[in-house]
Amino acid sequence: MMPNVTRGGRMAGLVMYLAGPGRANEHTNPQLIAGHDMVTFAVEPGRALSADDALDIANILDFSRKQHGTRVLVSEREFDEARGEYVTTGKKDAHVWHASLSLKAEEGELAREKWAEVAHDFVEKMGFIDPEGVKTSRWAAIHHGASKNGNDHIHIAVQLVREDGTKADVRHDFKRAQRVSNEIEKKHGLTVLASREHGYGISGDKPAELARAQDRDSGMTERAELRRRARTCLATASSQGEYIRHLQDLGVHVQPRFAKGDRNTIAGYRLAFPSASKDQGGDGRQIWYSPSKLDRSLAWPRIEERYGDAGRAEAVDLMHQIREKTVSQPVEAKEVHRFSAESYEKLISGKVGPDTMANIYARLSISMEKNSHGPLVRLSDDFSRVAWSMRGHQLPDEVLYRQRGGHHTSAQHASHQPAQGRNGGAGQLGQQWLMATQVGRRGPVKDWVSLLAQANRIARIVTETNLTRERAQLAGTLHSTLDVAEVLCRERAPRTENTVTPEKRAAQRAAQRVEELRGLMKQREAQDYAEVQDAKTKSLESHAVVSTARGELKAAKQAAVQAADRYEGLVSGVRKELGSEVVEDARRGRDADVKVFDAGLLSRGRVTQESDAIRRELASRWDVPVGERVKPQKQRSSNPFTSSTSEVDRLWSRWTDAVVDKHAPQRLDTPEIREAQAARDEAAEHRDQALAQVDEAKQASRQAEHRAEMLEQRHLRTSPSTYLTRAEESELARIEGRRDPSQYHSPEAARGPIVSPGKDRDSGYER
Template identity: 40%
Template sequence: MMPNITRGGSAAGLMSYLVGQSTREEHRHNVHENPHVVAGHDAVVQGITDGELSMDDALDIANALDEPRRTFGTQVTAPVKRWDPEAERNVKIGDKPAHMWHASLSIKAEEGQLTDEQWAGIARDFVREMGFDDGNLDALGSDDDAPAACRWVAVRHGGSTAGNDHVHIAVNLVREDGTKARVHDDYKRAQQIANKLEHKYGLQVLTSREQDREAQRGAKPAEVDRVAAGKARAADRDELRRRLRSAAVSATGERDFIERARDARVLIRPRYEKGSTTKVVGYSAALVPPRNEDGSRGTAVWFGGAKLDSALGLGQLRNRWNSTEADERDAVEVWTARGDAARKHEYDVPNQGRPARLPWETVQRLNAHGQNVVPDRSAGFNRHAAIDMSGAFAQASIYFERGEHGPFAQASDVFARIGARDRFTNQDPGRVKEQNSALAANAAYTARLVQRATGRDSITGWTAVFRQLSRVGKVIAQERQLAGDTAAVVAVQRAMANAMRAADEVTAQAPAAPAPSTPSVAPMPTRRGPEQTPGGRDRGTER
């Protein structure tokens, strides 16, 4: 079950949407059929007859929801932020009314339809667990300590265009006594409560949320509906994850990552430390927006790297590359150029994704991952293996699956979640072990593998890589089994089975035409050791 939360300042506007009479563009992705109340605060639902809601009913409900706010004059606001091109970040420019809290709870289309009684129970439990009802005394100790209730209502109005059954919950954040309800961390708390309700009501349990609640955020309902309506082949954030993981696993450092992201037609802009125009502390990314009917470009939708995937945060990437301050300074020029282009809405990217290569160093690391004895693996080492697996599968997905997100993309997501449990640190013993193993203990085997993987036939190269991915997947599953993480074992085994079946199919014959972004395996350099910069950093083979 997936919760989606928004805030607003109009009870009447929200109820108009729920009965299907809103004219706002963002409200057009749901099919409104037979809108009706399934549960609510007594003061809100009294007098509302069973059956389909009319517009008059909706306004009556809105008035009842809003009565405490009007009576006490309590103001609930939320900050209004706007992108400041000079500061390169969102800055507060004012406040807006935000006393209406709106959550939609949706289940997957394959779960079918729930009854009104089931949704009523789910809605009551959700409101109580969120602390909006006066019936949640678990952490309060006594009735005297309990806050007054918020007025709320739960409405069903048919499935989304993707066929997902769902319920809408509207809550006025001004309580019956005029105090304000607590909404801090509401998104995180809603996810935790959704997990409890999945178990209680026998719904499909989102295992990724149990495995790691911060690894990667899911697509919002509107994004899912755009895909279902044929307006997009994949949700923007899913496609960005795929392209950025591919860029990250191939990159030798920060500057290289920025250039590879651009080659993958990803718009990217820096976030500077407060008061600085040279200290980059983060970034956001977007896909090139599609053209409108008049030929103009739409507006790019930006996502923070760490919010797409915790392993794609700039700090994590820098630790992954063992970056130095000199490396960070070296990348500022490219960051500035990308930020300037984004600010001017100049989509300075190739018309098609440029060929990307899987560097021999990455293949070498994969071999090192697969060669280690399971009991010797640290949690940190396991994370390095999983993140490399995620990146390699992302690149395989771009090459073979192209615009679709099939078994390779799904495997990339699974290993990203496995890898999100820990964080990269430069002092991690597992990291040191990985590097030493990759460069020494397995050098002979790796050399043979890379020679096979870098032949003229890219399919031959991918066949060798898939064999190695299969070995590493088994090692990771074994490590998770020893750790008692049964859910992760099942997820890895299922993902690997599907991915390896797909690998057998795609390597049976070459693709009919080059993919938009054609990953292959970069040839192993003929030099004896890694090329070093004056600062001692390995800049890789593709600078």
């Protein structure tokens, strides 16, 4: 079981991806199989996950982080060429811990219940589960079909902010994941990885590196290609200085690191490819690799052990020139050197160990596999693993000399060929090959094919004589890869021209053209299908955007209501306080007017004077005139609501309101009320913006959903043949001997419209 650990800062993005179709539509029937109690309570394990389920899982996993506000950060680092080391450029969120656990394809599929046990054991042994529950990290395990390579696997997402707001311990998590995987393999009866058990693994490609290779439309990652080129230079160089120069000749940038306080001692080095701009199909970044992380045999101490003091001064001088930029870094590969005399002699004589075989196969791959990685690269990696797995064992000095004693390789058994006799060993074969080359009877193609055949013979015997008993699992892998390499050797062997007749050559060209057309048809169909899947992914993402926008709108509405309530409360308080002061004065005026109304003829003059005085005083104090006094009627009404006293009350009530309206704005002009009013207006504006964003997100979601549905319908009703132009269909029909191209594709009426009226209808795929 192989674990792959990564870190990130978007829990929702990770879970949505795991519940989605995947980059290559490999996510079939995604389902939750295990997780934290809150996760399994909200989403039932075992059923297919929807986009809403994925968002629910992400929100539950993110709850503790949002509740406590804890941030988990890691440093962002970039390589500084001037300083020759990595420097920290900032911090980024890394609260999401993601591990994928995958089985080998030959192990088949694991039951869902068994995967659930494996996931729980893995999370528990990694320390994410606290028996008391306080320091537990929330997690979820999701399973969906096999990967592109046929490996059954699960994904585990862990929230690094624990229930109590503290951070989970992820120190040395890569090594711990390997150790825990080894324990789980033994506990559950899974295949124990020999590379981990014996310590001869080679670092695998990271998801980001695979994505970069896919973006460049390349079948190899920078990590794997740097490893191949560095091993190639070990096979072609005879000294430390030559090794550095050959790296540069192969287009590899080298960055040295010297020991502290000693400019004559190389402590290490880094490798990278030249950065490619976006116009050249790259992203403008240059990623540096430590050779010891590519292959431990490439570390600088191992280079010094290999070459001794040979070329040491040249290497130091060249490294200083690179450091001081007096020697320019290469832009592209300009030369691939031939084998060094030492590597050549070892290969021909058979006095070669696994480490040298790894370098020899890398050099053969450069010449025979060119810009692709095939069986020769795999043999190079496998023999590097052999070198490290057998480093505690003493290998024979001349392993091939066992062949002279009558030892038969499996290849000879399969082809019923006798082993070399006493005079037909590998040494004599090497001498014959050398003599033929020196007299010029071989071309460059025959040279490399002969070298590959010799390497395959040596590899087969090394595997059978030393590995079958010691490292059976590795030996089986080597035998399978050698079978493919031997087929490659036979296919690349040059053939005489007179054996190919013109008719046969024409048939080969026709077959090649048919293969090209059918490949073109599949390529276009795959591109169309990828467009459909991309549209579906964008539709799911748009649904997530709508949900997020709705949440923001709800929060904005609540904030607007709270801000409005606070402002209205402050205004109401000010008006209430002002009204209580005015009411006291209004009561004095009202009582004086009532006395005038109730006074008799003898005392009316005196109370009228008192009422006028109070009226003038109140009008002056509040700067608001008082209305005319209500004149007493000769006959009073018995109805209290229509009596003159009620008119007096209404008079002074109107005066009170007028005073409050006049003086309230002055008292409302305070910093606190102005701040509350600004907060109310700002909250209302934010609410309106959130509402507009929801509408915009809904419209975008509808458009994305409509586009995904339209593309899917178009893809379903488009028959494969329509991915060829009319001319290409006719050519394919002619080559295959069909009379009418219509026999190859469905009629237009049945096929449905596949292009808009204004487009060129000669090509079905040009939509």
